[in-house]
Amino acid sequence: MKALVLTEKNSLPxxxxxxxxxxxxxxxxxxxxxxSLNHRDIWIMRGxxxxxxxxxxxxxxxxxICEGREVVIQPGSGWGQDERFQAGGYQILGLPQDGTFAxxxxxxxxxxxxxxxxxxMAEAAALPLAGLTAYRVLFSRCKAQLGEKLLVTxxxxxxxxxxxxxxxxxxxxxxxxxxDDAKIEKVKAMGAHGGVNxxxxxxxxxxxxxxxxxxxxxxxxxxxxxxxLLKIANPGARIGIYGGTGGAVPNFSPQAVFWxxxxxxxxxxxxxxxxxxxxxxxxxxxxxxxxxxxxxLADGANAFERMQKGLQxxxxxxxxx
Amino acid sequence: MKALVLTEKNSLPxxxxxxxxxxxxxxxxxxxxxxSLNHRDIWIMRGxxxxxxxxxxxxxxxxxICEGREVVIQPGSGWGQDERFQAGGYQILGLPQDGTFAxxxxxxxxxxxxxxxxxxMAEAAALPLAGLTAYRVLFSRCKAQLGEKLLVTxxxxxxxxxxxxxxxxxxxxxxxxxxDDAKIEKVKAMGAHGGVNxxxxxxxxxxxxxxxxxxxxxxxxxxxxxxxLLKIANPGARIGIYGGTGGAVPNFSPQAVFWxxxxxxxxxxxxxxxxxxxxxxxxxxxxxxxxxxxxxLADGANAFERMQKGLQxxxxxxxxx
Numbered sequence: 001m002k003a004l005v006l007t008e009k010n011s012l013p014x015x016x017x018x019x020x021x022x023x024x025x026x027x028x029x030x031x032x033x034x035x036s037l038n039h040r041d042i043w044i045m046r047g048x049x050x051x052x053x054x055x056x057x058x059x060x061x062x063x064x065i066c067e068g069r070e071v072v073i074q075p076g077s078g079w080g081q082d083e084r085f086q087a088g089g090y091q092i093l094g095l096p097q098d099g100t101f102a103x104x105x106x107x108x109x110x111x112x113x114x115x116x117x118x119x120x121m122a123e124a125a126a127l128p129l130a131g132l133t134a135y136r137v138l139f140s141r142c143k144a145q146l147g148e149k150l151l152v153t154x155x156x157x158x159x160x161x162x163x164x165x166x167x168x169x170x171x172x173x174x175x176x177x178x179x180d181d182a183k184i185e186k187v188k189a190m191g192a193h194g195g196v197n198x199x200x201x202x203x204x205x206x207x208x209x210x211x212x213x214x215x216x217x218x219x220x221x222x223x224x225x226x227x228x229l230l231k232i233a234n235p236g237a238r239i240g241i242y243g244g245t246g247g248a249v250p251n252f253s254p255q256a257v258f259w260x261x262x263x264x265x266x267x268x269x270x271x272x273x274x275x276x277x278x279x280x281x282x283x284x285x286x287x288x289x290x291x292x293x294x295x296x297l298a299d300g301a302n303a304f305e306r307m308q309k310g311l312q313x314x315x316x317x318x319x320x321x
Numbered sequence: 322m323k324a325l326v327l328t329e330k331n332s333l334p335x336x337x338x339x340x341x342x343x344x345x346x347x348x349x350x351x352x353x354x355x356x357s358l359n360h361r362d363i364w365i366m367r368g369x370x371x372x373x374x375x376x377x378x379x380x381x382x383x384x385x386i387c388e389g390r391e392v393v394i395q396p397g398s399g400w401g402q403d404e405r406f407q408a409g410g411y412q413i414l415g416l417p418q419d420g421t422f423a424x425x426x427x428x429x430x431x432x433x434x435x436x437x438x439x440x441x442m443a444e445a446a447a448l449p450l451a452g453l454t455a456y457r458v459l460f461s462r463c464k465a466q467l468g469e470k471l472l473v474t475x476x477x478x479x480x481x482x483x484x485x486x487x488x489x490x491x492x493x494x495x496x497x498x499x500x501d502d503a504k505i506e507k508v509k510a511m512g513a514h515g516g517v518n519x520x521x522x523x524x525x526x527x528x529x530x531x532x533x534x535x536x537x538x539x540x541x542x543x544x545x546x547x548x549x550l551l552k553i554a555n556p557g558a559r560i561g562i563y564g565g566t567g568g569a570v571p572n573f574s575p576q577a578v579f580w581x582x583x584x585x586x587x588x589x590x591x592x593x594x595x596x597x598x599x600x601x602x603x604x605x606x607x608x609x610x611x612x613x614x615x616x617x618l619a620d621g622a623n624a625f626e627r628m629q630k631g632l633q634x635x636x637x638x639x640x641x642x
Contacts (some may be wrong), residue, residue: 084557085582141582222575236405244575252573254543254565257587261406261462264585266578 003102004300007055009047012301021106028109032064034125035100037307037316060093062100063124070115072124074275077108083271116283126289126315130158135278136270137240138163146171148215156183158315163218169285175211204228221246230256238263290314324423325621328376330368333622342427349430353385355446356421358628358637381414383421384445391436393445395596398429437604447610447636451479456599457591458561459484467492469536477504479636484539490606496532525549542567551577559584611635
């Protein structure tokens with residue numbers, strides 16, 4: 001079969017022939033029609049995971065045909081019995097097993113779910129990992145509710161955009177930050193109530209003036225900006241953390257946390273229950289993932305380059321013939 | 322009446338005559354038999370609260386007689402309707418109103434609860450603010466449960482000791498840290514399973530080896546040590562923060578929080594519901610607060626000095642004739 005293969009560290013993937021995956025016990029083959037990129041794929045290209053061995057087919061997200069049915073793949077497996085956290089054996093498709101940037105992928109039967117009927121294959125492929133992460137942090141962890149004020153930082157990324165979409169459909173009042181004014185305008189066009197550029201001075205004061213304060217804040221960055229989030233959180237607020245691209249927080253105040261009775265809630269990926277709930281929510285509200293761009297699988301190297309530049313708004317999708 | 326009065330910043334309280342408090346609408350007079358000190362009283366002496374005006378009678382904790390019944394006082398008032406956080410008008414007895422270090426105090430009728438019958442007046446007076454704070458952070462916020470492994474940092478302080486006592490009665494496996502080996506031995510004598518001196522090298526590794534990891538961690542310090550708590554937290558752990566005497570955390574890692582699906586939960590004081598639940602729990606388990614020492618009200622300045630030195634194990638109580 002054809003696949004995008006990472007053959008060595010720090011090199012773009014090559015479109016090449018790859019052996020079709022073997023089916024072990026309880027596995028099924030999904031003939032892929034579309035896949036989508038995550039930052040995880042870039043980090044795999046850069047060799048940033050322990051135990052990583054090339055060549056490897058990256059890709060966690062995919063949609064296609066399995067045993068005659070249109071399906072979307074839950075990228076995680078082995079979450080385990082406790083909804084609160086993933087078990088030690090938890091794995092995400094694309095490392096160490098070959099992933100979805102190929103004509104076919106082998107997954108556990110339990111990872112295959114019906115594709116939401118209102119979505120194209122490209123749209124469905126955009127959904128799994130980012131949608132799952134967004135759903136878990138926003139609803140399973142932060143219990144975001146109708147009428148609450150939500151701030152989503154770093155909008156433009158996949159998880160952040162799904163948080164915005166899900167929250168708007170759940171009836172929250174949504175505000176965002178971004179380093180790109182054009183992205184803020186796009187999110188406002190989707191229905192978000194306001195946003196500020198985090199490169200501007202006193203962005204947190206501007207947000208505070210705009211919204212009053214936030215009941216829920218979803219952040220994937222951490223770093224120095226995080227302390228400002230504590231300041232604009234309402235008493236009793238929940239702050240969901242799903243990433244830390246900005247690094248450690250240099251000056252984290254316990255006082256703000258205890259005095260305002262804040263809850264800081266970490267989340268990554270999600271359980272099978274989270275995934276099923278997320279699909280139900282997407283089906284119920286007919287949510288359509290935002291697709292930034294679609295590349296042919298053969299042109300996958302260009303998709304990786306676009307992802308690395310960080311210019312995308314929504315998900316970058318690969319079409320698989 | 323006689324009272325301990327703070328007459329100026331940074332001076333020990335004076336035992337002197339003070340006008341009996343006036344009873345406004347819905348207030349009752351409690352004839353105090355005992356009171357207990359909190360760090361808050363020291364901070365009031367040091368002038369560390371906005372709007373503080375001397376002279377003032379400090380004291381948040383008290384037990385005594387009200388309308389012929391033996392009572393203990395809930396120090397907080399005006400929590401408001403939302404269990405998740407205190408309302409803007411929330412106040413704690415002893416600032417700005419005169420507090421419990423006196424022969425009588427005026428409180429709202431709703432702040433008066435029956436004294437647990439198994440407790441002396443001195444023991445009952447040791448309970449309210451620290452017991453309330455411990456109950457809220459441990460149970461209402463962190464949902465500590467039978468069989469879980471708990472770490473309580475800085476044991477010796479009032480809140481930390483109540484956490485240890487409550488958790489042992491709730492069937493948790495309890496570990497502690499302290500800067501004083503003698504305090505660790507005392508807590509082990511109470512039934513705690515182990516403890517380490519946080520002044521020793523690699524204290525967090527020693528704890529990890531001892532317990533494996535912690536499901537719940539209760540911390541009142543923050544500071545540089547806090548990052549070690551994230552390392553020895555189990556996946557899905559809850560970390561309750563009720564204070565920050567060690568200052569800001571210099572290097573707070575979002576990665577640890579999201580990858581281990583941690584919940585960092587701030588708590589301070591507690592609602593009327595928390596207070597009633599705490600009293601129920603104390604009555605049900607016949608818990609007796611640990612009293613470090615008892616001073617006559619007239620000798621209150623020495624009680625303040627003992628508190629400032631930080632040598633106490635348990636609560637410092639004032640006996641009121």
